[in-house]
Amino acid sequence: MLARQRQEVILDEVRRTGAVQVGDLVQRLGVSDMTIRRDLDALARRGLVEKVYGGATSTIGTSTDEPGFEAKSVRQLTEKEAIAALAAEQIQPGTAIGLSAGTTTWTLARQLDEIPDLTIVTNSVRVADALQQRGRVDRTVVLTGGVRTPSDALVGPVAVQSLRSLHLDLVFLGVHGMAPRAGFTTPNLNESETNRAFAEAAGRLVVVADSSKWSTVGISTIVDFDEVDLLISDQGLPPEARELLGEHVELLLADQQPTEEEE
Incomplete structure (x- = not known):
């Protein structure tokens, strides 16, 4: 050929x-x-x-382009692992947490084995599968209903209604982009509404987003910078982004360790 x-x-x-x-x-x-x-x-x-x-x-093209889960899962692997590890440190045993759909929250779900007695609510089929595969008997996993998106999120009125009746200690929110004026965004209008319901259910809202998301803008804002309690990103976040974000939200930057092949 x-x-x-x-x-x-x-x-x-x-x-x-x-x-x-x-x-x-x-x-x-x-x-x-x-x-x-x-x-x-x-x-x-x-x-x-x-x-x-x-x-x-x-x-990546326009503000409505939505890559599938497989496409996103091979991007920024070491950054996502490092961000997930830092996010896991924020979780206390015996709490109720929310994990929105996304490859970073999916990575976080796979790092929760050392934290006992968790109740985890998610609108992600992938996240729910990852949690169930771990076989923890002291863990409750709640999967919302809804219509499935290309990124394997469950969205729409059923998902929103499920989330609006809940009160969660911590919610970890994955996003498509973050930028001045636009805030934290998604390319899917229905997913935006569902993620806003997640944010409203949160006692503490944590966004997990690698540095490649900076200056990317989806069609719909989920939340503004001021509405987020903590942003966990990585050391690739540019200085101007760190300065701007630091004026609105607590910021933690993870140190990622490259794999042998990346080195």
């Missing part, structure tokens, strides 16, 4: 699923790891894909 043909196959897969992994493409196309990486480099130079650790994702 010629390079142009391989790249067309790769691009079709990115457009269909939102993301590709190098290992999967090696098996599918029967070529070397290095060949696939050169193909991804060529597509990235043309602006057709965005290279990430271990593969590539679709490029």
Whole structure:
């Protein structure tokens, strides 16, 4: 298969699923790891894909573009792990917490094994699955109903109604973007309403967002900076963002440790 043909196959897969992994493409196309990486480099130079650790994702476009869960799950992996670890330190045993949909909150869900007696409310199928797989008998997991989005969030009137009857000690909110004037945003109008219900249920509201979200703006604001108690991001957040955000919200920046391949 010629390079142009391989790249067309790769691009079709990115457009269909939102993301590709190098290992999967090696098996599918029967070529070397290095060949696939050169193909991804060529597509990235043309602006057709965005290279990430271990593969590539679709490029981010307008304020209504909503990448799927798989596309987002391969972006900023070390940052999300570090942010999740710092977020887990905020949780006390025996509390009720909320986890909105998103790959950072999903990463956090997988780091809660050392915290006993939690009640966890989520509108994310992925988060609920991750929690149930851990097999903790001292944990209650509540999954809201709703209509499923490309990012595997359950949204809409059923989800909103479920959340408005709850009072949670802590809510961890994942976002699509954060920017001056726009605040914390999402590209999905229904998800915005559901996440606002999460925020209203929170005794303390914590946004978990890696530094790549800075200056990204979705179509709908979830909450303004002043409405958030704590933002957990990473050291990649630029100085001007730190200064601006620090005027409105408590800010914690996680130190991420690169993997051997990233080094």
